Amino acid sequence: MFLKEEELIQNVFHDLVSCQEAFSEPLVMEPFYKDFTYRFCWNSNSIEGNTLSLDETIEVVDFDTVRSGHTYREYTEAKNLYRAIQEFLDVEGTNITEEWVKHVNGKILGEEVDYRKKNLYIGTLAEATYYPPAYERVPGLMEEYLANLSFRERAGEISYEKIKQLAEEHIRFERIHPFRDGNGRTGRMILNQQLLNAGLLPILVTDQSKYRQAFRRYDKGGDVSMMVYLIGKGEQQSLDTIKKLRETVQEKGLYQGDGYGLDRLEQSEGGAGSASAGAEGAILQRHPTV
Secondary structure, three states, rough: OHHHHHHHHHHHHHHHOOOOOHHOOHHHHHHHHHHHHEEEEEEEEHHHOOOOHHHHHHHHHHHHOOOOOHOOOOOOHHHHHHHHHHHHHHOOOOOOHHHHHHHHHHHHHHOOOOOOOOOOEEEOOOOEEEEOOOOHHHHHHHHHHOOOOOOOOOOEEEOOOHHHHHHHHHHHHHHHOOOOHHHHHHHHHHHHHHHHHOOOOOOOOHHHHHHHHHHHHHHHHHOOOHHHHHHHHHHHHHHHHHHHHHHHHOOOOOOOOOOOOOOOOOOOOOOOOOEEEEOOOOOOOOOOOO
């Protein structure tokens, strides 16, 4: 499976370079980010058991329209996460600090938050039950986690090894489980901000079964290959969306390519296995909905 994941990531790097002009086209990137914001809100909540469909999520965040068959909490979760994505997920890059992480979780939960003050467990007897570290250890573990976090800010060189590091860091955050609730949604916000800081595209987790399996594999033997695969597949799916939008804009005769002066994603001196984000690193255009 190692080669499969590595080949997938190399293909993603190749496609990122081939799509570089599309990243500076507002008629491509603006609809991409608008659609992504809705889908990320729906997708991340659905992983946690929220039963709203994508259409229902859009209706509640845009028009405050609700349908029968859902709980008040589900609608509140959609509104809160959508606001968190809009306010904190920064396409141009941002520093991932303790304050940023707490603000994200607070927006998701709709309240001021701090790290959890009691011990807890995750899962059910039907599945593998996980016991996070004792709550007294959380501040120290989060300090260490954030101090060593890759792509805490917009800079650096992306490579297959860096993707592996991102995968492990995502799992580590979830295993620290620093908050009383909202850890999964907060962790996926952190992961997507890291990807944006690295000059990559944000992703959705479309295979929830493999996502849960990725945590179990890591718990058993420190294996991050499944999480690497999911990050690669997410990047690939985001790139496929960019390509389709580019084709549509080209067919309409509206495509202007690189006429907006944004930085390009270039192959680094390390060869095909990595891509440089550069000092500025911006291959993406900010959209106000993100």
